[in-house]
Amino acid sequence: MRRSTLRLTTERDMRPSPRRMTAPRLWLTSVLCAGVLSLCRAQELNRSGVTMDDVSDSSATEATASPNELPSAQPEYDITRYPWITGDDVEALWQRIAPVPGLTRVAPEPGSFGEWLRNLPLKPGKPSVKLFNGRPKANQEAHHAVVAIDVGHRDLQQCADAIMRLRAEYLWAAGCANSIAFRFTSGDPATWRAWKAGYRPSVQGSSVMWARTAPADDTYASFRSYLETVFTYAGSASLEGELEPVADPSRPEIGDVFIRGGFPGHAVIVVDIAEGRRGGRWFLLAQSFMPAQEIHILENPSDLSSPWYQAQASGRLDTPEWTFDHEDLHRFPVVECP
Numbered sequence: 001m002r003r004s005t006l007r008l009t010t011e012r013d014m015r016p017s018p019r020r021m022t023a024p025r026l027w028l029t030s031v032l033c034a035g036v037l038s039l040c041r042a043q044e045l046n047r048s049g050v051t052m053d054d055v056s057d058s059s060a061t062e063a064t065a066s067p068n069e070l071p072s073a074q075p076e077y078d079i080t081r082y083p084w085i086t087g088d089d090v091e092a093l094w095q096r097i098a099p100v101p102g103l104t105r106v107a108p109e110p111g112s113f114g115e116w117l118r119n120l121p122l123k124p125g126k127p128s129v130k131l132f133n134g135r136p137k138a139n140q141e142a143h144h145a146v147v148a149i150d151v152g153h154r155d156l157q158q159c160a161d162a163i164m165r166l167r168a169e170y171l172w173a174a175g176c177a178n179s180i181a182f183r184f185t186s187g188d189p190a191t192w193r194a195w196k197a198g199y200r201p202s203v204q205g206s207s208v209m210w211a212r213t214a215p216a217d218d219t220y221a222s223f224r225s226y227l228e229t230v231f232t233y234a235g236s237a238s239l240e241g242e243l244e245p246v247a248d249p250s251r252p253e254i255g256d257v258f259i260r261g262g263f264p265g266h267a268v269i270v271v272d273i274a275e276g277r278r279g280g281r282w283f284l285l286a287q288s289f290m291p292a293q294e295i296h297i298l299e300n301p302s303d304l305s306s307p308w309y310q311a312q313a314s315g316r317l318d319t320p321e322w323t324f325d326h327e328d329l330h331r332f333p334v335v336e337c338p
Contacts, residue, residue, distance in 0.1 A: 081173040082121055082149075083220055090121035090148045093284075097145065097297065099274035100308050103282060106254075106273040113332070114254030116170045117271045120286075121148040122297070132157070132292040142320035143296035144307040147286065155292045156231035160239040160267045162288030162295050163257055167332060168192075168227055176337035177223070183242055184208060184233040195226040203233060236265030243330035250313040252283050256331050258317060258324045264290065266322040268298065274308065281311040289321055 079085055099105055108114030123146045129137040132151050149165075151157050157165060168180050180192035188208040190201065196218040199210045240261030246252065252270050259267035272284040284307055285298045300309050301320050309317070317324040 081116065081119070082169070083173070084150055084169075085121055085148060087148070089124055091124065092118075093120045093122055093145075093147075093271060093297070094118045096122050097272070097284060097307065100282060100306055103274040103276050103308075106275050106281070108254050108273075111174065112255075113167070113170050114273075116173065117166065117254050117269070120166075120271060122146065123148045129294050129296050137289075137293050139321065142299060144299045145297040147295040147297070149295055151288070151292055151294050152228065154228065156228055157288055157292045158231075158235075158290050159288055160234070160236040160259070160265070161231040161292070162286075163267050163269050164230060164234065164239060165227060166269065166295070167255075168223075171335070172220075172223060174337070176335065177218075178338045179335040182230050182234050183238050184230075185235055185238045186233070187238075187241075190226075190230050190233070192223065192226055195229075196222060201229065201233070208233075235261075235263075236267050237261040237263065239267065240265070240330065242333075244333055245327075246329040246331050248313060249326040249329040250281065250311045252281060252311050252329060253331065254283075256329055258285070258319075258326075258328045259330050260322070260324055260328055266324075268319060268322070268324075271297065282308040283311060284308060285319060287319070287321075 094105065105118075108118060126144070127146050128140055129143055129146055130151070131137055132153060132155050164182055168182075171177060171180050178193050182190055184190055184201075184203075186203075186206045186208055188201075194210060196216060198212045198214045198216045200213045202209045202211065236259060238261075239257075240259045243257060243259065246256060252273065254270055254273050256270045257267055258270075259265070266287075266289070268285045268287040270283045271286045274282045276282075286295055287298055288295050297307060298319055300307050301318055302309075312326045315326050317326050317328070
């Protein structure tokens with residue numbers, strides 16, 4: 001099993017060496033530091049739309065945040081779960097992007113789609129988002145970080161396609177590859193099970209016929225060819241029809257999708273969740289866009305100090321390149337794993 005190094009940085013690594021102080025100086029320093037920290041924390045909460053009632057006191061937060069801040073502190077990155085990774089210089093999403101102070105991450109079920117998304121590998125720093133042809137995207141102000149995943153060499157992996165890619169990659173890694181299935185815009189099913197057996201689609205207008213025209217092949221390279229075919233004939237309109245509306249958008253889960261199907265339409269996916277003391281939720285979003293481009297974590301145009309968005313039961317959701325309604329939130333149906 002190939003593994004690449006995952007950088008781990010702890011608060012202890014970042015602390016300066018202690019200096020000796022006299023008792024009066026230590027007392028004065030403590031008072032000043034406490035006042036500054038309280039002021040900074042209140043200002044940051046205010047910018048993020050979080051009230052002090054939403055969060056617990058700092059000591060309680062520190063006591064409960066540790067399991068959520070470090071859901072799986074692994075010193076190495078398991079390549080088998082993210083088989084496209086080719087380099088060593090990656091960092092898990094949950095390690096890179098901290099919650100708004102006063103919030104704690106909601107721990108997803110181990111092995112779930114949510115846990116897999118929270119561990120997505122990110123590129124170091126904040127590099128430019130590249131298009132499928134290697135050129136930089138025109139708008140470089142929309143992203144907070146870039147996911148370390150290839151975009152392919154054709155203009156295919158756009159918005160909904162990127163979400164289908166992530167969902168399929170998760171099912172592949174989870175040993176549920178035979179459950180991978182999407183629908184073309186025509187409504188015709190396209191299953192990995194049929195593809196790996198050698199069946200290929202013949203598309204004439206809105207008519208789709210599948211026939212066994214290729215040898216059986218269940219390799220990862222064949223899987224990627226299957227996905228490119230799905231991206232060619234599916235999109236936001238077809239994906240929206242496969243997802244289930246979320247009854248209460250104020251309670252999103254990792255893996256949920258804000259989607260507005262159309263020609264064009266758009267879709268973004270929830271890749272992390274944090275929660276306040278009163279149960280209010282905040283989330284991170286990821287997207288690709290047109291033309292096909294690297295998947296990236298979005299900035300929040302309503303709060304440039306933080307990429308976290310506040311969940312609401314209704315109302316408008318402004319993202320850098322598309323406006324949704326909170327009611328556009330959808331969820332993948334539960335699948336059986338043969």
